[in-house]
Amino acid sequence: MSLISITRRGVLAAGTALALSIGAMSGALAQSPPGVLIVGQIAEPKSLDPSAITALNDFRIAFNVYDGLVRYKDGTLEVEPALATDWTISEDGTEYTFNLREGVSFHDGSPFTAEAVKFTFDRMLKEDHPYYDTGPFPLSFMMGAISAVDVVDDLTVKFTLNEPYAPFLSNLAYSPGLIVSMEGVKQHGAEFGRNPAGTGPFKFAEWRSNEAVVVEANADYWDGAPELQAIVFRPITDANTRTAEMLAGGIDLMVEVPPVALSEFQGDAYTVHEQAGPHVWFLILNAKEGPFADKLVRQAANYAINKTALVDEVLEGTAAVAAGPTPPAFAWAYNEDLEPYPYDPEKARELLAEAGVEGAELTFYVTEGGSGMLDPIAMGTAIQADLEAVGFDVKIETYEWNTFLGNVNPGLEGKADMAEMAWMTNDPDTLPFLALRTEAWPDKGGFNSGYYSNPKVDELLEAARVATDQDERARLYKEMQVIVQEDAPWVFVANWKQNAVTSDKVEGFSLQPSFFLLLDDVVKN
Amino acid sequence: MGRYILRRLISAVPVLLGITVIVFAIMALIPGDPATAILGSYATPENVEKLNRDLGLDKPLVAQYFIWLGNMVQGDFGTSFSLNRPVIDEVLERFNATLILAGTAFVICSVLGIAAGVVSAANQYGWGDKAITFVVLLGISIPSFFLGMMMILYFAVNLRLFPVSGMWPIYGTRDIWALLDHLVLPASALAVVATGVIARLSRSAMLEVLRQDFIRTARAKGVHERGVIWRHALRAAMVSIIPVLGIQAGFVLSGAVYIEIVFQWPGVGRMLVDAILKRDILLVQGGVVFVAACYVMFNILVDVAQSLLDPRIKT
Numbered sequence: 001m002s003l004i005s006i007t008r009r010g011v012l013a014a015g016t017a018l019a020l021s022i023g024a025m026s027g028a029l030a031q032s033p034p035g036v037l038i039v040g041q042i043a044e045p046k047s048l049d050p051s052a053i054t055a056l057n058d059f060r061i062a063f064n065v066y067d068g069l070v071r072y073k074d075g076t077l078e079v080e081p082a083l084a085t086d087w088t089i090s091e092d093g094t095e096y097t098f099n100l101r102e103g104v105s106f107h108d109g110s111p112f113t114a115e116a117v118k119f120t121f122d123r124m125l126k127e128d129h130p131y132y133d134t135g136p137f138p139l140s141f142m143m144g145a146i147s148a149v150d151v152v153d154d155l156t157v158k159f160t161l162n163e164p165y166a167p168f169l170s171n172l173a174y175s176p177g178l179i180v181s182m183e184g185v186k187q188h189g190a191e192f193g194r195n196p197a198g199t200g201p202f203k204f205a206e207w208r209s210n211e212a213v214v215v216e217a218n219a220d221y222w223d224g225a226p227e228l229q230a231i232v233f234r235p236i237t238d239a240n241t242r243t244a245e246m247l248a249g250g251i252d253l254m255v256e257v258p259p260v261a262l263s264e265f266q267g268d269a270y271t272v273h274e275q276a277g278p279h280v281w282f283l284i285l286n287a288k289e290g291p292f293a294d295k296l297v298r299q300a301a302n303y304a305i306n307k308t309a310l311v312d313e314v315l316e317g318t319a320a321v322a323a324g325p326t327p328p329a330f331a332w333a334y335n336e337d338l339e340p341y342p343y344d345p346e347k348a349r350e351l352l353a354e355a356g357v358e359g360a361e362l363t364f365y366v367t368e369g370g371s372g373m374l375d376p377i378a379m380g381t382a383i384q385a386d387l388e389a390v391g392f393d394v395k396i397e398t399y400e401w402n403t404f405l406g407n408v409n410p411g412l413e414g415k416a417d418m419a420e421m422a423w424m425t426n427d428p429d430t431l432p433f434l435a436l437r438t439e440a441w442p443d444k445g446g447f448n449s450g451y452y453s454n455p456k457v458d459e460l461l462e463a464a465r466v467a468t469d470q471d472e473r474a475r476l477y478k479e480m481q482v483i484v485q486e487d488a489p490w491v492f493v494a495n496w497k498q499n500a501v502t503s504d505k506v507e508g509f510s511l512q513p514s515f516f517l518l519l520d521d522v523v524k525n
Numbered sequence: 526m527g528r529y530i531l532r533r534l535i536s537a538v539p540v541l542l543g544i545t546v547i548v549f550a551i552m553a554l555i556p557g558d559p560a561t562a563i564l565g566s567y568a569t570p571e572n573v574e575k576l577n578r579d580l581g582l583d584k585p586l587v588a589q590y591f592i593w594l595g596n597m598v599q600g601d602f603g604t605s606f607s608l609n610r611p612v613i614d615e616v617l618e619r620f621n622a623t624l625i626l627a628g629t630a631f632v633i634c635s636v637l638g639i640a641a642g643v644v645s646a647a648n649q650y651g652w653g654d655k656a657i658t659f660v661v662l663l664g665i666s667i668p669s670f671f672l673g674m675m676m677i678l679y680f681a682v683n684l685r686l687f688p689v690s691g692m693w694p695i696y697g698t699r700d701i702w703a704l705l706d707h708l709v710l711p712a713s714a715l716a717v718v719a720t721g722v723i724a725r726l727s728r729s730a731m732l733e734v735l736r737q738d739f740i741r742t743a744r745a746k747g748v749h750e751r752g753v754i755w756r757h758a759l760r761a762a763m764v765s766i767i768p769v770l771g772i773q774a775g776f777v778l779s780g781a782v783y784i785e786i787v788f789q790w791p792g793v794g795r796m797l798v799d800a801i802l803k804r805d806i807l808l809v810q811g812g813v814v815f816v817a818a819c820y821v822m823f824n825i826l827v828d829v830a831q832s833l834l835d836p837r838i839k840t
Contacts, residue, residue: 054565136576136579138568211695234695237786237795238789244677245690248682250688402802402803405565409561442569
């Protein structure tokens with residue numbers, strides 16, 4: 001019996017020791033000091049080379065480290081001067097001459113000149129450029145209209161385009177338009193993405209794999225030094241852990257709050273931010289073959305799906321119902337008169353009867369997750385139920401995101417009748433131009449995976465691209481939206497409202513409609 | 526003994542080669558390619574093809590395998606596509622973090638598990654035995670990732686006793702105390718199941734030993750009960766406990782994957798999950814081969830330790 005008493009005493013002693021040590025350690029729980037903002041990110045960045053990145057997660061860091069020639073005005077998607085002070089556009093719309101800001105330096109000390117601008121774009125676009133192999137540059141198609149970049153003098157640079165290209169300025173404000181340090185690329189080569197240098201309000205300090213990316217205030221920033229001393233971007237891939245970190249005070253700002261966790265942040269200690277942005281979540285319908293080759297059936301699908309239930313219940317109000325292919329965030333180009341297809345299963349059944357389609361079997365590609373895809377499996381099964389309620393027989397095939405893209409991007413022909421998709425873009429031109437034109441069918445290198453084709457839409461999109469007058473462009477886009485909505489090549493489902501939570505220590509933060517995270521005016525007490 | 530170790534080491538070579546073949550084949554068979562993963566939503570079939578060519582993934586599989594193997598034998602595991610960094614650097618750094626986590630959990634589960642098993646056996650059918658058996662059963666039944674989440678909720682969010690996640694404070698000093706502070710929750714969550722298994726097996730090993738003649742002799746000679754249990758019986762029982770420890774060490778190491786994700790521990794398990802999602806083939810292959818090699822080495826160590834303890838095992 002002596003054994004037990006000793007063990008009991010031992011357990012007691014061990015317990016006491018543990019309790020003491022916990023007490024001693026708990027005091028050491030460090031809250032971050034004022035002036036240092038800790039951001040909870042959704043993943044480790046792939047790279048911090050703005051020419052090479054495509055993910056919002058990476059943009060959130062890059063736009064604090066780099067500047068473009070132009071940028072989006074705070075709270076809008078309108079372009080304003082940044083590294084360029086002003087510019088002139090030739091009569092025919094093919095030559096853009098930028099006057100550059102004087103006295104700006106990259107974080108590595110090298111001066112910002114026209115040469116750096118030329119280097120940034122040539123590196124991305126010219127296959128024979130000595131640093132072209134430091135890519136790949138997946139978004140370089142946004143700069144595809146550029147035929148030459150010429151240094152006029154140290155502080156003047158001229159872009160020559162193949163043809164007039166209205167989205168050009170807006171694309172310059174996007175990530176492939178951010179100007180990189182020529183010296184930095186020369187020094188680090190393909191490793192530049194881990195050793196970034198730009199001209200932005202924060203300079204890169206440290207990248208600790210899977211722990212944090214740290215950037216520090218650039219005291220010499222041309223637009224005034226930022227308020228914060230430093231920002232720490234922490235990748236926390238698990239959404240529950242991210243929420244727990246926010247609740248425990250381990251991070252000051254959290255992006256992409258899971259809808260179910262939003263209720264945790266009611267009350268004075270937190271502020272929930274919300275901002276609609278240029279995002280569309282839609283279903284690509286295979287217009288080339290199968291039941292969706294008939295416009296009536298495509299319209300029926302639009303009536304059959306209860307989009308209000310999707311955004312309110314599945315997405316807990318973190319998105320709005322989409323009316324057409326253009327998100328309302330592009331205010332000037334968005335057709336306000338467009339009403340979303342109402343939820344009307346009766347109407348859907350009528351249209352199906354009229355088309356003579358009954359009990360059609362559909363193969364539906366669903367992804368497990370992916371950039372901008374929100375909650376794709378739950379949304380997919382809800383859509384399946386709605387479509388089955390009006391008489392379709394829907395078979396879901398689920399794929400991991402990269403496999404999914406590998407299946408969908410080359411086109412749905414012979415494989416599927418419909419597929420989920422989402423796009424986040426910076427200009428009303430990008431998505432319809434790349435995914436709705438006849439010339440954008442997959443075999444021609446575009447993303448029109450459902451083979452939609454309407455000559456009138458093609459014509460409108462081509463015209464909008466070369467129109468130099470914004471009102472004219474707006475008119476063309478608005479007309480395009482009406483036709484596309486009527487033709488229903490997609491089921492228009494949702495426009496995501498991005499969200500973020502800040503603690504009560506954070507001031508001056510707002511989300512941008514561009515989805516970028518701009519932190520130079522943020523204060524942390 | 527030296528010959529025994531050498532023989533075990535040589536026998537590990539075909540095992541490792543087999544692992545490289547399997548890992549390579551699996552990565553070649555799973556759908557999705559790195560080019561699509563790198564290019565993201567903007568991957569046109571044309572660009573995908575070009576990038577795969579640039580990455581050398583258009584060569585025949587057999588050729589790819591031998592190039593990879595040849596480089597690896599020379600210590601070159603290649604460069605990760607997604608991190609732009611030598612695979613071996615990344616794997617070593619991450620493996621270090623995993624070893625700290627799994628090692629701590631292993632110490633916890635070995636000490637607590639053996640102690641619980643011994644106490645249980647010494648008090649067979651007594652209240653201590655019953656209580657321990659109950660707790661052990663409970664521990665074995667709870668999935669570690671669920672336990673981890675509950676621990677975060679209670680000890681980190683509600684009580685704020687420990688940090689929620691990570692290995693080091695994001696700001697502040699990085700000393701051993703800071704590390705321990707971050708280790709307590711994940712290591713405990715990771716240790717729970719293994720503690721239960723070790724406790725149960727230690728209990729039966731001890732019971733078997735306690736029934737043997739030399740224990741009766743020791744008691745007859747007047748050795749104190751504490752000495753009988755802890756010195757004589759436990760030592761004999763260790764021969765059957767050590768292989769269990771070896772298996773549990775492997776179990777803890779593989780269980781670390783879930784825990785690393787829940788607690789955002791920067792270990793090799795989380796690295797592999799990320800790498801698989803990004804189709805970072807070289808990182809997955811290098812990581813798995815490295816971990817597998819460590820397992821093999823570890824097993825050899827366990828065997829050697831066992832043969833040292835028990836002279837009946839032929840060397």
